[in-house]
Amino acid sequence: MKVALFIPCFVNELYPHVAMATAELLESYGVDVHYPLAQSCCGQPLSNNGDSQGACDAARRFTGIFKDYDYIVSPSGSCTSHVKHHYGWYLSGDSDYQAMQPRVYEIVEFLQDVLKIEKLPKPVYFPHTVSIHQSCHGLRELHHAAPSELMIPYHSRLERILQLVDGIEVKQPERRDECCGFGGTFSVDEPEVSVAMGEDRVAQHEATGAQYIVGADPSCLMHMGGIIRHRCRPIRPLHIVEILTGRGGAA
Amino acid sequence: MKNDNIHHAEAAAAFLQDREQARWHDSAIWWVRQKRDMQAKQLPEWEQLRELAQQIKAHTLSRLDDYLLQFQANAEKNGVTVHWAADADEHNRIVHGILAAGGVKKLVKSKSMLTEECGLNPYLEQHGIEVIDTDLGERIVQLRQEPPSHIVMPAIHLKKEQISELFHRELGTEAGNNDPTYLTHAARANLREHFLTADAGLTGVNFAIAETGGVVVCTNEGNADLGTALPPIHIASMGLEKIIPRLEHLGVFTRLLARSAIGSPITTYTSHFHRARPGGQMHIVIVDNGRSDILGNDDFYQSLRCIRCGACMNTCPVYRRSTGHSYSYIIPGPIGSTLGPSRDIKKHGSMAFACTTCGSCSNVCPVKINLHEQLVLQRKRAFDAGTLKPAKKMGLLAMRFLTQHPSLMDGGGKVMRKVVPIVPESLTRHSAWSRPGRALPEMPEQSFKEMWQARQKDKKA
Numbered sequence: 131m132k133v134a135l136f137i138p139c140f141v142n143e144l145y146p147h148v149a150m151a152t153a154e155l156l157e158s159y160g161v162d163v164h165y166p167l168a169q170s171c172c173g174q175p176l177s178n179n180g181d182s183q184g185a186c187d188a189a190r191r192f193t194g195i196f197k198d199y200d201y202i203v204s205p206s207g208s209c210t211s212h213v214k215h216h217y218g219w220y221l222s223g224d225s226d227y228q229a230m231q232p233r234v235y236e237i238v239e240f241l242q243d244v245l246k247i248e249k250l251p252k253p254v255y256f257p258h259t260v261s262i263h264q265s266c267h268g269l270r271e272l273h274h275a276a277p278s279e280l281m282i283p284y285h286s287r288l289e290r291i292l293q294l295v296d297g298i299e300v301k302q303p304e305r306r307d308e309c310c311g312f313g314g315t316f317s318v319d320e321p322e323v324s325v326a327m328g329e330d331r332v333a334q335h336e337a338t339g340a341q342y343i344v345g346a347d348p349s350c351l352m353h354m355g356g357i358i359r360h361r362c363r364p365i366r367p368l369h370i371v372e373i374l375t376g377r378g379g380a381a
Numbered sequence: 382m383k384n385d386n387i388h389h390a391e392a393a394a395a396f397l398q399d400r401e402q403a404r405w406h407d408s409a410i411w412w413v414r415q416k417r418d419m420q421a422k423q424l425p426e427w428e429q430l431r432e433l434a435q436q437i438k439a440h441t442l443s444r445l446d447d448y449l450l451q452f453q454a455n456a457e458k459n460g461v462t463v464h465w466a467a468d469a470d471e472h473n474r475i476v477h478g479i480l481a482a483g484g485v486k487k488l489v490k491s492k493s494m495l496t497e498e499c500g501l502n503p504y505l506e507q508h509g510i511e512v513i514d515t516d517l518g519e520r521i522v523q524l525r526q527e528p529p530s531h532i533v534m535p536a537i538h539l540k541k542e543q544i545s546e547l548f549h550r551e552l553g554t555e556a557g558n559n560d561p562t563y564l565t566h567a568a569r570a571n572l573r574e575h576f577l578t579a580d581a582g583l584t585g586v587n588f589a590i591a592e593t594g595g596v597v598v599c600t601n602e603g604n605a606d607l608g609t610a611l612p613p614i615h616i617a618s619m620g621l622e623k624i625i626p627r628l629e630h631l632g633v634f635t636r637l638l639a640r641s642a643i644g645s646p647i648t649t650y651t652s653h654f655h656r657a658r659p660g661g662q663m664h665i666v667i668v669d670n671g672r673s674d675i676l677g678n679d680d681f682y683q684s685l686r687c688i689r690c691g692a693c694m695n696t697c698p699v700y701r702r703s704t705g706h707s708y709s710y711i712i713p714g715p716i717g718s719t720l721g722p723s724r725d726i727k728k729h730g731s732m733a734f735a736c737t738t739c740g741s742c743s744n745v746c747p748v749k750i751n752l753h754e755q756l757v758l759q760r761k762r763a764f765d766a767g768t769l770k771p772a773k774k775m776g777l778l779a780m781r782f783l784t785q786h787p788s789l790m791d792g793g794g795k796v797m798r799k800v801v802p803i804v805p806e807s808l809t810r811h812s813a814w815s816r817p818g819r820a821l822p823e824m825p826e827q828s829f830k831e832m833w834q835a836r837q838k839d840k841k842a
Contacts, residue, residue, distance in 0.1 A: 180764030184781030270740035279744035313737025
């Protein structure tokens with residue numbers, strides 16, 4: 131099984147340890163992991179700002195680079211969702227894209243649905259309280275959990291996979307799936323609203339008594355992390371793969 | 382009327398200066414979202430209802446011309462006069478014509494976002510007709526001479542203390558008496574006087590039923606009923622998308638409407654109007670005002686399914702932290718942020734960007750409009766219309782270029798990682814990222830690409 135890592139541009143520069151944890155986690159399940167060096171940005175910032183030409187070029191470029199792998203796996207729900215659900219706006223009749231689209235996975239989805247893992251590669255003991263940060267695109271576009279707005283049975287991928295970790299206590303913040311306020315370029319187009327939302331979100335995570343905010347989207351964690359650092363708060367954002375590899379808290 | 386020059390980000394930043402008021406606004410409206418959840422949860426068929434409502438609306442929009450003509454024929458059979466208005470001006474002229482012919486001096490109005498959209502009040506006032514809004518929230522914002530900040534709760538941005546002050550000034554209530562019951566009674570007494578002395582009543586329309594030619598108006602205060610029962614002339618103004626085919630479809634929508642809007646099982650009054658009372662007149666004005674253009678647009682026609690419940694506003698984390706007054710179009714929040722830009726992308730382009738694309742609006746919408754996707758699609762129109770600020774446009778074009786040239790992107794990333802840590806904080810703290818209280822990320826030594834390449838080399842060695 132040839133799996134290509136799709137590492138979002140900002141993760142490549144700012145969160146290399148999250149990308150490395152993703153690679154190592156996959157390798158420890160015996161997956162043949164490749165990292166296509168030609169990759170750049172999936173084009174979501176262009177798409178979300180109305181640059182359809184730029185977004186279309188990015189989508190075409192991405193498809194050319196990744197189409198021949200068995201699976202494409204990423205540690206970012208939002209970027210995965212852009213490729214999986216919004217490339218269709220730009221590549222509607224493209225047969226390469228249509229063939230690739232079902233093979234694009236966010237890492238937790240890939241572990242659960244393709245590898246169907248029942249245990250972690252090595253036992254992980256993480257004796258801390260974590261508050262789940264369910265990202266919006268992971269939630270409402272990738273369906274990682276039951277959104278609070280929909281009257282459907284409750285489920286949560288992140289909670290389910292964290293059950294494989296020993297000693298961990300998992301909490302949900304009040305308003306369990308309210309947006310953190312990052313929103314890509316929204317964070318700098320509307321910085322006051324963005325930070326106001328982020329401050330409220332961090333406070334809700336803190337109120338659970340957790341030491342860590344755990345999520346599967348590095349962009350939400352980056353935004354909340356900036357607010358936490360500015361306010362010198364003790365709670366720490368942590369990507370879920372860092373816990374699953376047993377590295378959590380060390381980074 | 383609303384000021385078209387409002388830029389959402391700037392207006393929201395001004396609103397957030399008073400964090401205490403902003404927090405109160407957020408939690409007051411979140412409470413309505415929670416009440417909606419509690420009501421929706423009690424119906425095991427909630428998601429089926431949403432799907433059914435969506436299908437009925439989609440079907441209706443697919444043959445809207447037929448249903449509109451059927452509605453007109455049936456309304457006329459009932460003795461109602463039906464008028465067609467291509468735009469806001471024509472609507473206002475028609476309403477004024479009816480009032481002038483009837484010698485009307487005073488008009489009582491129940492809640493109608495359409496008349497806000499058309500700017501009816503200032504038009505009639507210029508023509509010497511007194512207009513009294515009779516929905517309590519609408520009356521409050523009318524007395525304050527400001528637009529509604531929410532389509533269902535027009536005065537939700539105000540605290541009772543502010544209303545007490547307003548009523549003391551305008552209605553002569555006791556200074557400093559903030560008791561909501563006292564204030565409501567004062568408004569009621571004042572409005573009762575106007576109901577009794579009005580010459581005509583105007584209502585909005587929640588649903589117009591093609592099969593019967595009747596219109597349905599949902600209120601919680603009974604003001605539409607009093608406003609149509611006392612004066613001899615009733616005018617109902619409706620957007621042409623308000624049609625539903627048959628009476629049996631109405632229940633699907635009334636079950637969704639009040640639960641979605643305010644978290645109650647049904648509105649206190651669901652009033653059906655079919656004909657004028659003996660000796661009176663009933664007029665229905667069907668308004669297009671840009672709706673046909675939306676209907677013809679593949680990306681946005683779904684927005685015409687909207688039943689104006691306001692649930693998308695209540696759930697929107699940006700709306701709750703910025704108030705309706707931060708949006709340039711008369712309808713704020715997610716639905717307004719597609720309807721406004723559809724009307725005029727140059728005036729209302731900033732609204733499409735007042736959104737993190739969290740998608741909560743699309744999930745609460747009782748008629749399943751793909752709201753957050755529509756906002757992203759409106760941004761494409763904003764980009765193409767040249768409404769983006771030059772610096773932002775340049776940034777995007779640079780991003781577009783770097784995306785195609787990863788080695789330059791890697792080089793840029795490396796420079797960023799080396800430079801940011803040595804730039805003094807006094808320089809970065811005024812950046813849009815840091816200004817409101819958010820530190821820059823820590824910069825790692827190596828990118829993942831560098832780490833990966835080193836690792837592959839080690840493996841080979």
